[in-house]
Amino acid sequence: xxxxxxGRFLWWVLRAHWLLGILALAVxxxxxxxxxxxxxxxxxxxxxxxxxxxxxxxxSRLDTPLVGLFLAAATADLLLLRKDLLASASLLVVGIxxxxxxxxxxTRDGWQLCAFSLLEFLVGAAVADGLSFAVFFFLFLAxxxxxxxxxxxxxxxxxxxxxxxxxxxxxxxxxxxxxxxxAGFLSAALLFAVVPRxxxxxxxxxxxxxxxxxGFSESITxxxxxxxxxxxxxxxxxxxxxxGRTPDFGGLYLRGAVYPRYxxxxxxxxxxxxxTVPRSGFHYIVSEAPSxxxxxxxxxxxxxxxxxxxxxxxxxxxxxxxxxLLADAEGNLFLQQPAHGTMxxxxxFAEDPSGRSGRTAGPxxxxxxxxxxxxxxxxxxxxxxxxxxxxxxxxxxxxxxFREGFRYTLEDPAPDLRSFLFWKKAGYCEHYAxxxxxxxRAAEIPSRVAAGYLGGEWNGLGQYVIVRQSDAHAWVEAxxxxxxxxxxATPPQGEASPFFxxxxxxxxxxxxxxxxxxKYVVNYSQRMQAEAxxxxxxxxxxxxxxxxxxxxxxxxxxxxxxxxxxxxxACAALFLLYRWRRDVRRRAGQPEAxxxxxxxxxxxxxxxxxxxxxxxxxxxxxxxxAAVRSRPELAGEAARFLALYHRDRFGATPxxxxxxxxxxxxxxxxxxxLSA
Numbered sequence: 001x002x003x004x005x006x007g008r009f010l011w012w013v014l015r016a017h018w019l020l021g022i023l024a025l026a027v028x029x030x031x032x033x034x035x036x037x038x039x040x041x042x043x044x045x046x047x048x049x050x051x052x053x054x055x056x057x058x059x060s061r062l063d064t065p066l067v068g069l070f071l072a073a074a075t076a077d078l079l080l081l082r083k084d085l086l087a088s089a090s091l092l093v094v095g096i097x098x099x100x101x102x103x104x105x106x107t108r109d110g111w112q113l114c115a116f117s118l119l120e121f122l123v124g125a126a127v128a129d130g131l132s133f134a135v136f137f138f139l140f141l142a143x144x145x146x147x148x149x150x151x152x153x154x155x156x157x158x159x160x161x162x163x164x165x166x167x168x169x170x171x172x173x174x175x176x177x178x179x180x181x182x183a184g185f186l187s188a189a190l191l192f193a194v195v196p197r198x199x200x201x202x203x204x205x206x207x208x209x210x211x212x213x214x215g216f217s218e219s220i221t222x223x224x225x226x227x228x229x230x231x232x233x234x235x236x237x238x239x240x241x242x243x244g245r246t247p248d249f250g251g252l253y254l255r256g257a258v259y260p261r262y263x264x265x266x267x268x269x270x271x272x273x274x275x276t277v278p279r280s281g282f283h284y285i286v287s288e289a290p291s292x293x294x295x296x297x298x299x300x301x302x303x304x305x306x307x308x309x310x311x312x313x314x315x316x317x318x319x320x321x322x323x324x325l326l327a328d329a330e331g332n333l334f335l336q337q338p339a340h341g342t343m344x345x346x347x348x349f350a351e352d353p354s355g356r357s358g359r360t361a362g363p364x365x366x367x368x369x370x371x372x373x374x375x376x377x378x379x380x381x382x383x384x385x386x387x388x389x390x391x392x393x394x395x396x397x398x399x400x401x402f403r404e405g406f407r408y409t410l411e412d413p414a415p416d417l418r419s420f421l422f423w424k425k426a427g428y429c430e431h432y433a434x435x436x437x438x439x440x441r442a443a444e445i446p447s448r449v450a451a452g453y454l455g456g457e458w459n460g461l462g463q464y465v466i467v468r469q470s471d472a473h474a475w476v477e478a479x480x481x482x483x484x485x486x487x488x489a490t491p492p493q494g495e496a497s498p499f500f501x502x503x504x505x506x507x508x509x510x511x512x513x514x515x516x517x518x519k520y521v522v523n524y525s526q527r528m529q530a531e532a533x534x535x536x537x538x539x540x541x542x543x544x545x546x547x548x549x550x551x552x553x554x555x556x557x558x559x560x561x562x563x564x565x566x567x568x569x570a571c572a573a574l575f576l577l578y579r580w581r582r583d584v585r586r587r588a589g590q591p592e593a594x595x596x597x598x599x600x601x602x603x604x605x606x607x608x609x610x611x612x613x614x615x616x617x618x619x620x621x622x623x624x625x626a627a628v629r630s631r632p633e634l635a636g637e638a639a640r641f642l643a644l645y646h647r648d649r650f651g652a653t654p655x656x657x658x659x660x661x662x663x664x665x666x667x668x669x670x671x672x673x674l675s676a
Contacts, residue, residue: 009170010153013146013177014110015047018101020140021117024124025094028133035094042098049102056104063103070095093119107155114147129342131517137188142181146173192524193532220259220451220474221266222417226410226428231469232501235453236310237515239298239464247465249455251351253475253486254467256308258330260366260448262438265417267449270366272329277318282527284325286315286333290350300518301343309333310452313349314484320345321525330448344523363479367446370438380421381442391445391480395487398439402432402489432489433474440487446479450486457501462512468501599667600645606671620645627674634673641666 022039025031049056070092078088097116100109121140125133236254240247259267277284297312309318309325311333318325318333322343327333370378384401385394406425413427414420417438420431433449440447454473456465475488503511520528596604600620607627621642628634644663648655655663 005170006173007153009173010146010150013143014150015043017140017143017147018113018117019043020136020143021120024121024136024140025090027136028124028128028130031090031094035091039094039098039101042101046101046103046105050105054104056102059103063099066099067096070099090123107151107158110147110151110154114144114151118144129518129522131514134185134517134521138181138185141184141188142177145180145184146177149173192521193529219266219268220430220449222413222430222434223428225430225451225472225474228472229470233469234302234466234511235304235469235471236302236467237300237459237464237511237518238456238467239462240296241298242296246458249458249465250492251486252312252455252465253450253473253488254310254312254453255450256310256452257332258448258450258477260330261369262371262434267434267437269332270328270330274326274328277325277327277333279323279325282319282321282525284318284320286318286327289316290314292350294348294350297347297349298519299345299347300515300523301340301345303339303341305339307335307338307340309335309345311347311349313351315347315349317348318345319348319527342518342522344519344525346527363446367448367479368441368444370441374438377418377421377438378442381439384439385443385445391478392485394443395440395445395478395480395485398436398443399487399489401439402436406432406489406491408432408491408493429474429490433476436476436487436489440476440478447487448477450475450477454488457503459503459508459512459515461508462515464515466503466511470501597664599664599671603667603671606674610674624670631674634670637666637670637673641670 022036022043026036073095074088074092077091078085082088093116097113100113100116103109105113125137128136238252238254257269260270261268277286279285294316295313299310301310311318315331315333320343322335322340322345324336325333326336381398384398386397389397406427408428409426410428414424414431417431417434420427421435437447437449451472451474453467453471454475456467456471458464459466473490475486475490477484478487479485604620604623607623610627612623612626624638624642628638641663644655644659644666648660648663654660
């Protein structure tokens with residue numbers, strides 16, 4: 001092993017630790033690019049001069065004036081320019097850090113630069129919500145361990161002591177730092193799961209990790225929905241935790257808004273009173289519980305530039321940390337702010353609600369309003385509905401009207417509604433939704449247009465649905481039998497749709513990691529924490545009951561419990577026997593045999609696997625000689641190793657760190673050559 005190489009490795013790890021703090025500001029904050037460029041240049045120049053051992057006497061004399069210059073700049077920025085305390089403090093901190101990076105460094109300066117790096121990392125952590133932060137955090141932990149190791153050795157050198165004793169090779173040091181990073185990362189994850197959530201992160205959260213997806217306007221015209229279907233950005237990820245099967249994608253209508261008024265060739269949201277949805281604990285009570293079954297969906301919304309909240313079916317309860325939640329008379333749900341960041345909530349909804357319409361008891365005349373000058377469309381609706389029958393039967397006849405002679409197209413759609421209904425009969429979802437809604441109204445069946453998303457791509461790795469902008473859709477809701485019924489005249493496209501996305505296994509794996517990060521880190525809530533705690537506690541109780549430590553589980557085999565108890569008793573007996581024998585040897589004055597260093601033990605195990613069994617009292621020389629007897633080319637290497645081994649084990653003075661490192665290296669080299 002080469003201690004000098006290990007020292008160079010730790011030297012660079014220390015500099016990497018300082019650099020990671022700068023990268024945290026660059027990646028996760030909005031710090032000025034010019035300021036970041038200055039500190040990056042200072043880091044590179046300082047590393048070059050440190051490596052060359054440049055004295056930098058002139059720069060050292062400029063230390064205090066430069067600090068005063070940055071202090072004056074930060075004060076002027078706070079009082080006269082931006083008047084932002086956080087920005088001015090960042091200018092001062094980064095300025096002082098740049099000076100210290102360029103100047104010569106003693107151990108105290110190294111610790112101060114590590115403190116700057118930690119401060120910058122914490123600032124980045126306050127606003128970070130991307131999956132990349134997990135990787136950054138792991139690297140920062142590993143580099144922090146290496147930085148402390150390097151500074152400890154530097155301090156020992158300054159005090160005239162040996163630099164830390166045994167020094168591993170750079171490869172072993174790298175593995176040690178990676179293990180430290182992994183252990184720190186897992187410990188942080190455990191603390192994150194145990195410490196109660198205070199929900200303060202949202203105060204630092206920016207709107208998005210990029211541009212928010214486009215939202216819903218107050219109106220829908222032809223091409224309004226289809227215009228965003230070429231956008232493949234993800235809108236939401238939806239889990240159905242209690243479904244137990246792949247959902248029916250033909251019925252996954254994720255509704256964002258309904259539009260009851262048809263004016264000037266487009267649909268508009270009605271101007272209705274807005275009220276605050278009542279809240280009980282973490283639950284928003286959207287409507288009274290239905291008599292039928294209720295389904296559950298965990299919805300994770302990506303950042304968006306609109307306040308809409310998406311729901312399935314008829315929402316009953318919504319659980320989330322946002323507040324307040326607003327609703328209008330149409331059942332449209334939205335937030336108070338005009339846009340939102342990443343958001344997660346649990347929706348309980350009725351797929352077949354009983355006789356109610358969101359927050360109203362029934363529809364009004366607004367849902368039967370018919371545009372003037374469309375008498376031919378009204379006549380078509382009356383004709384398509386036929387005479388006689390219930391509203392459901394007449395609505396089915398109207399829906400059947402679109403099943404023959406119409407086609408879905410994006411290349412050559414009808415320019416207007418009349419052309420679509422009477423002549424061209426070609427269009428996309430807005431054509432079908434508008435035509436169906438007006439024909440239903442002509443038949444005196446209240447109706448409205450709904451917009452949102454239909455279906456999505458199933459991710460079997462995480463068992464959730466990926467909803468994209470390309471899944472945008474418009475359909476119709478008709479008041480039939482005392483409730484709003486979803487009706488869709490658009491021909492089903494499925495995987496034949498030109499907008500259908502097939503991500504592939506690699507893409508689905510990356511998306512699954514991103515979804516888990518958003519769910520269990522960015523949007524980890526007190527409810528999820530409580531669920532995890534009680535699930536773990538139930539698991540402990542079930543395990544204890546299974547082994548007879550509590551109430552038995554139904555069906556738990558008594559023989560298995562007896563076997564488990566017997567194993568525990570046997571382990572306890574062996575432990576007591578070991579303790580008794582050790583105490584007997586100690587009382588008899590028999591010292592325990594000291595363990596050999598790990599490289600020597602590895603060499604002996606290699607020799608034993610070659611067929612040369614170790615016997616009590618047989619020295620290392622005989623074992624090595626027996627192993628190399630058939631390998632004469634290793635005799636010289638064995639002799640050089642045994643000379644160092646004798647001095648290490650039986651010499652009057654201990655080996656120096658360099659000699660001990662050589663002895664270990666030769667032991668490992670001999671082991672490898674015996675294995676070849």
